Amino acid sequence: MSPRSCTGVSPGELRRHLTRACLSAAFPRPSPAPRVPIRARASHPGQRPPKAMRFSQLLIHTLRDDPADAEVPSHRLLARGGYIVKAAAGLYSYSPLMWRVIKKFMRIVREELDRESAQEVMLPILQPKELWTSSGRWDRYVTDGIMFSLQDRKGADMCLGPTHEEVITAYVDTAVSSYKQLPINLYQIQDKFRDEIRPRFGLMRGREFIMMDAYSFDADQAGLDVSYQRMDRAYRAIFDRCGVKYTVVDADAGAIGGAGSQEFMVVADTGEDAILYCDACKYAANVEKADARLVAVPNQGEAKPLEKHATPEVRTVQQLEEFFSLPPQVMAKTVLYHAVWADREAVVAVMMRGDLEINEVKLCNALDALAVKLADETQIRAATGAEVGFAGPVGLPESVTLLADLSLQGQTNLLTGCNETGFHCLNVNPGRDSAAPAFHDLRLARAGQGCPRCDGELQEVRGIEVGHIFKLGTKYSSAMGATFMAESGKPAPFVMGCYGIGVSRTPAAVVEQFHDDKGIVWPRSLAPFEVIVAVLDAKRPAQVELGEKLYAEFAARGVDVALDDRKMSPGAKFKDLELLGFPLTLVVGRRADEGFVEVMLRRDGNKEEVAADSAVARCEELLAGL
RNA sequence: CGGGGCGUAGCUUAGCCUGGUAAAGCGCUUGGUUUGGGACCAAGAGAGCGGAGGUUCGAAUCCUCUCGCCCCGACCA
Structure with missing residues (x-):
């Protein structure tokens, strides 16, 4: 049954056509109401009833075994x-407990953003192509295959x-x-969709996920x-409040585009991003x-005559090292x-000093291309006329754009391929040869x-990207013709910033950092x-009463x-x-009838027995220290 | 996209090589006994083996296609 058939149709019509099962789903009978509505029991009029929850009524289903995937x-x-x-x-349902976690995170996000005068909005998730062609991104996102696209009727x-x-x-x-309405900063917390090449790691990389996006x-x-600084401040406050260890790093602006961006990374071994940082100066x-830092190598001196050497089966830098010493x-x-x-594709040649490697992101940016990919064998043969392993600048067709890394600038007498299978050239001087x-x-x-930045050394850690702030500038506003009347009396494009936080990813990143062999440690x-008040034996009136x-x-x-x-049995409950990872559990157990309970801290597993009379105060005290 | 692996009960798996009409643990239901670290006994319910096709007297087991899921990789010449 399609959802549509259950809407816009009168109940009478439905009744004639639908099965009893469908009917009861569409028009469920109200369950008998309790004689006294629960809310009426909240004793203080005008005061909201206390947040409260009983596990016997909460949907909790824990698994004894690790899920196979x-x-x-x-x-x-x-x-x-x-x-x-x-x-x-890459698609998940969130349980009531998970949703509570996410709501708590969202609340933190909202509070800190509101503090910086951002305003929350709700935006359409289903969007027309026109919007994306107006910014020029439809092609790129379709090329990358990252966007779920569809057609309407x-x-x-x-x-x-x-x-x-x-x-x-x-x-x-x-x-x-008008400029008088600026600055303005809008944010939304909603589901986003990306057709990831490889969704994985649960909430880390999903195809549908919750994200906070803010735009200044x-x-x-x-x-x-100023707006960027305010968001930087808000982000630090947000992740500080989560208690996670994170680092803020310089980042590539990627598909979003623009100049200047930083990522907020939760440090974790399982992170998908590699971070390089310097202890000496805080570069990250x-x-x-x-x-x-580029380690300069001695220049090879005056340009010498080009030499061509037969180098059969010598294809890699390592082999060349041995062959030529x-x-x-x-x-x-x-x-x-x-x-x-967007409008063409081509093979380009990139020269890199033999001891260094190419950063494809930088390459892509240098070319202002949508994407770069290593050329395949056929493309290499077509461009160089030689097999893989013998490419070089000499004799490369004019149609092949030649780029080189700065490490080669001013260098003379290089060893390169000859664009001829089985040959390499010595004393290659780009520009001359x-x-x-x-x-x-x-x-x-x-x-x-x-x-x-300094004479320190770079070190590497792995990180999970949970936040990203960008200075977009006028990239989108210009492309889309989004302008306001400036003080000068002339229209000007908005100067934009954009700021994202992975709302469903962050709690997962937090779990990466806060867990032990027993489970989560929120x-x-x-x-x-x-706090969980745990009644160990739900059949003993003394425990139940004290717990309540x-x-x-x-x-x-x-x-x-x-x-x-x-x-459930005590062992299973523990x-x-x-x-599940609650910070504090108050165990009401065998000494309940003597008026004693036990406070357990999840973080370090410490237990202490306290008198029931002072238990709440003791818990609040412990909570304050968490 | 390439390579590899796996789809059997709600979960974790066995069975597949060597075809004979599906098994275990956990979970669930009922009854009873238990109750401070994933209790015990008894009785039950629950899958027709991802899907389609083929081979065969007979297919979870063999073959073909297909879908789904997981992992690794995506080439530095």
């Missing part, structure tokens, strides 16, 4: 704890928004007409700088963006790439290389509940508490609560 700790534990349930690759192209620059820019263009609109660059950058620093490997732009290459920084920085700020009493006491004091009144 979970690899990293956060995925494994979130799935085992029943926090997430997979619907398909009229055959019009639509997409599920992977991000919201276009929609928001169009909206602000409509709503804002300023009249000029100085205004953008995504490896995609990172620079490293020359260090890789005097070699220029020439790598062929297939680059794609070949076209003059365009020099760019195309190097891939690596751990162990020198810091680009930081207080994100835990689905801060303590639970009510916590609730009355506004503590984020739940009562674990499930009927294991379950540990897996």
